[in-house]
Amino acid sequence: xxxxxxxxxRQLCKRYGSITAVKDLxxxxxxxxxxxxxxxxxxxxTTTIRVLLDLLRATSGEAFIFGEDCRTRGLAARAQIGYLxxxxxxxxxxxxxxxxxxxxxxxxxGINHAYRKKLMDQLxxxxxxxxxxxxxxxxxxKRKLGLIQALQCEPRLLxxxxxxxxxxxxxxxxxxxxLDEWRGLGRTIFMSSHVLSExxxxxxxxxxxxQGELVLLSTVKDARNLAPRRVRVSFSRAVDATPEWxxxxxxxxxxADTWExxxxxxxxxxxxxxxxxxxxxxxxxxxxxxxxxxxYYRGTAA
Amino acid sequence: xxxxxxxxxxxxxxxxxxxxxxxxxxxFQILMVVxxxxxxxxxxxxxxxxxxxxFVRELMPGIAGVLSFSGMVCMGxxxxxxxxxLTALAIGLGTMITSEVEIGFSDLVLARPVARHTVVTxxxxxxxxxVVLVVGLMVAGTFAGxxxxxxxxxxxPPTAVVRxxxxxxxxxxxxxxxxALAIGSAMRRRGAAGAIAxxxxxxxxxxxxxxxxWKAAEPYAKISPYRYYxxxxxxxxxxxxxxxxxxxxxITVCSFGLxxxxxxxxxITR
Numbered sequence: 001x002x003x004x005x006x007x008x009x010r011q012l013c014k015r016y017g018s019i020t021a022v023k024d025l026x027x028x029x030x031x032x033x034x035x036x037x038x039x040x041x042x043x044x045x046t047t048t049i050r051v052l053l054d055l056l057r058a059t060s061g062e063a064f065i066f067g068e069d070c071r072t073r074g075l076a077a078r079a080q081i082g083y084l085x086x087x088x089x090x091x092x093x094x095x096x097x098x099x100x101x102x103x104x105x106x107x108x109x110g111i112n113h114a115y116r117k118k119l120m121d122q123l124x125x126x127x128x129x130x131x132x133x134x135x136x137x138x139x140x141x142k143r144k145l146g147l148i149q150a151l152q153c154e155p156r157l158l159x160x161x162x163x164x165x166x167x168x169x170x171x172x173x174x175x176x177x178x179l180d181e182w183r184g185l186g187r188t189i190f191m192s193s194h195v196l197s198e199x200x201x202x203x204x205x206x207x208x209x210x211q212g213e214l215v216l217l218s219t220v221k222d223a224r225n226l227a228p229r230r231v232r233v234s235f236s237r238a239v240d241a242t243p244e245w246x247x248x249x250x251x252x253x254x255x256a257d258t259w260e261x262x263x264x265x266x267x268x269x270x271x272x273x274x275x276x277x278x279x280x281x282x283x284x285x286x287x288x289x290x291x292x293x294x295x296y297y298r299g300t301a302a
Numbered sequence: 303x304x305x306x307x308x309x310x311x312x313x314x315x316x317x318x319x320x321x322x323x324x325x326x327x328x329x330f331q332i333l334m335v336v337x338x339x340x341x342x343x344x345x346x347x348x349x350x351x352x353x354x355x356x357f358v359r360e361l362m363p364g365i366a367g368v369l370s371f372s373g374m375v376c377m378g379x380x381x382x383x384x385x386x387x388l389t390a391l392a393i394g395l396g397t398m399i400t401s402e403v404e405i406g407f408s409d410l411v412l413a414r415p416v417a418r419h420t421v422v423t424x425x426x427x428x429x430x431x432x433v434v435l436v437v438g439l440m441v442a443g444t445f446a447g448x449x450x451x452x453x454x455x456x457x458x459p460p461t462a463v464v465r466x467x468x469x470x471x472x473x474x475x476x477x478x479x480x481x482a483l484a485i486g487s488a489m490r491r492r493g494a495a496g497a498i499a500x501x502x503x504x505x506x507x508x509x510x511x512x513x514x515x516w517k518a519a520e521p522y523a524k525i526s527p528y529r530y531y532x533x534x535x536x537x538x539x540x541x542x543x544x545x546x547x548x549x550x551x552x553i554t555v556c557s558f559g560l561x562x563x564x565x566x567x568x569x570i571t572r
Binding site for chain 1: 415
């Protein structure tokens, strides 16, 4: 048993011939955390998730779910997981209700029918829809069905691959509300996503993968603080002064009576530099997680 | 419990294919009785036997046995189309596991506390149940056809002969299902798995055919599973050689074992 972490990944490698999908990934997700797993397409997110589910076999390294080895104790590990794949792979001639009953029946805890009903209400999926064949389902309806199948047995750990893909904004909000409930109940959520605003909204911590390697592991708050802040200084008249900027300051745009700066780190020196100038207004934009993550995606982060 | 759920789901997936195949093959058995009655009534069996060239008798020593009422009735168990249909059905069922991987359904099932061997065992059970059902109903069709359409006074095929033909055909079908399952357990595309299994079956069928007609090819034909379904000998009342059952059972068991081994070790990826 490896501690009590919900997910523990140690030096995980997965290679397909000469291609390395995941390289030396070490990661720990605590119980009760909402964890965002980010990266561009092909970064290795889905591969990592599939190793956790023992669908893929790691080339080297280990992965554990609540201390159970995903490979050698796979059944015990998977008994604690609810999984939403990126794409629901179900045969179109099955009915929605059959899919939920089958997948619920195969899960460890059994279906909580009252909770399933509540989820259907929250996600606005009428009971009558469950009697229809999946070929009649829209993309959004399939996604809702996918969420319900993952959640209906109330697992300790949810693994969600691009959970809001195909959901309209209202349903995304409904989904976030469900996640908030789960967070309140102390359950663990591990989700991959492309939607950075979503990650910023729901996750406690994030990891960024680039070409199979972990390039950032941080709390959302700390990651946001890594972002440069945009500061706009307006003057009451034209200003000629050209101050010597500290190294973490960059003048992005300048007109006669405005400066736009990108500031990394503290703002104190800026106030000193502006002290003798006719400042009319000072606007500081909140740092955006997106700005940081995009840098990591591109590999331009320091 | 989980096995029951998986089996029920799998049955739902294949039920129309199975029902249609069973109806066709059972109907064919009844039709063979009707055809045999028609020939019997015109007393044409003796004429047909007389017209048969000697080289055909030499090539297929048991062919004369077909030229009787009971032989014609039993033809429904070794007619090429019937053997081909059963082989195709077995390949379809055996490669079902590949379609589940291809479409991503395996992801949903195996992401739960379901062992991979459970999925393979489900496929084996489905295969066995389907083969027993189809071949069993073919036998029922034969005897129902005889009861309804056999002319008075004509000799029915002995029950033991029908039983031997059905048993040997069933074991042969199961062997092909097992081979297809082994192939399908390692592959990602059902089309590719089905094509490989189908081409293998066709190659083995042709090899057996050539082996029967050409002495030089006979030793090679021994690798063909079809070699171990000597329908004409069974029609003549000979029992199934134990070697035949042993070889077909051996192919089946080894293929099932290979399927477990391959499916347990593979990456489940689309």
